[in-house]
Amino acid sequence: MLAGQLETALGEIREGLAMLADMGRWRILRAAGLRAVDELHQRGWTQEAEEVAAWLNATLAGAPVEADSTLQPAPSARPALLPTHCPQCGGALHSDEVEWIDSRTAECGYCGSPVRAA
């Protein structure tokens, strides 16, 4: 049970951090990575925390210095365009207020349906 939770949590952490690295969001990656390492430590998953920390260090070492403060964001890093209303429940959607599941899918705050962006 615990091992299953750990696998799931680690998978989500790695996927999320890898996505930030792909998008070149280094400062956000650093902050999110450190938070994830901290959380793993708090749960007593020391070895996993160290693995994530090592991956984070290696990835950030290869990052361009302050890339996202000097360069324009890549087009793929911009928020995707959501439909104005949820197709399931008709609730109004705001791209900066919804919960993003991945870079193209948001979760409706009213009914929880995944909504695919344009």
Ligand SMILES: [Zn+2]
């Ligand atoms: Zn909805």
